[in-house]
Amino acid sequence: MYTTPWCGYCHRLKSQLDREGISYDVVDIEQVPEAVQIVESANNGNQTVPTLVYTDGTAQTNPSLAQVKDKIASLA
Numbered sequence: 001m002y003t004t005p006w007c008g009y010c011h012r013l014k015s016q017l018d019r020e021g022i023s024y025d026v027v028d029i030e031q032v033p034e035a036v037q038i039v040e041s042a043n044n045g046n047q048t049v050p051t052l053v054y055t056d057g058t059a060q061t062n063p064s065l066a067q068v069k070d071k072i073a074s075l076a
Contacts, residue, residue, distance in 0.1 A: 002027050002039045002051040009062050010050040016065040022072065024052070 001017075001024045003010040017024055029035045029047060039051045042059035053059045054071060063071070 001025065002029050002035055002053070003049045004028060004030050007049050013050050013063070013065070013068075017068065020065065020069070022068065 001010070001014070003014075003026055005028060014024075014026070027035045029039055029049065036047060038053065039047050039049065042051050042053065043061055048061050050063075051059055051061050052063060052068065052071075055075060058071075060067060060071060
């Protein structure tokens, strides 16, 4: 999950994923300069977070918990 420390949407999604036992890695785009390019690439040049990038290379921006669960299920 590409995120920033001040992003409320990021905090909400992290809490939901934690409650569901879904593991994820956190990349703070303010601390990892190369992460900005990944987020911008997934969001038409915008630094919109949370952005999730999956093992198949696809991305979701500010997804709901249901969207994340559906995506994970499709990758299984």
